[in-house]
Amino acid sequence: SQKIEQNSEALNIQEGKTATLTCNYTNYSPAYLQWYRQDPGRGPVFLLLIRENEKEKRKERLKVTFDTTLKQSLFHITASQPADSATYLCALDPGYSSASKIIFGSGTRLSIRP
């Protein structure tokens, strides 16, 4: 069956460290993958998009990798801060044959402790 999994439901790390979140998928061949941030009581907010021919994408303290062989994306936050605490969702395009235009993972709740 087709799945998109974010391996850690919750991740707690010390302020200043690098947070690494994982998104794995099976039986999809997405051309694109996105990462969103969701704060409690609010809708997700788009952070980054990476294409299948891009190995890495950066935006300020954020870095995303996309390995189509491993079927995995990694999302890194360097020099993490308590304000980075939120739930992070990965999303991919499942292809034209799918009833859904975009498939979301269930998210990883990241907590940065001071």
Added chain:
Amino acid sequence: DADVTQTPRNRITKTGKRIMLECSQTKGHDRMYWYRQDPGLGLRLIYYSFDVKDINKGEISDGYSVSRQAQAKFSLSLESAIPNQTALYFCATSDQSGFVMETQYFGPGTRLLVL
């Protein structure tokens, strides 16, 4: 995101009642979506609309209907609510961007409890 608004923000209803959730956007986007979010299951697409005359079912449309009253308005109806429709509902918009995966812009969500 203030560009996408949802009403109501919270709603408690009883089994069998009809309920409508409304979404408005000022982003000028043609494409609008309704999702539900459940713990551990992520966001799942209920319906989407690419313009006023175009309505499409998503992966979990059973028990729901939608109406696209205008480019800026997309409403979701539960004709006869049941407890397993208790969830957080999000409206989203996107701009047609050709061959690039579309960025979704989400509203603040409606928390629905069906008793």
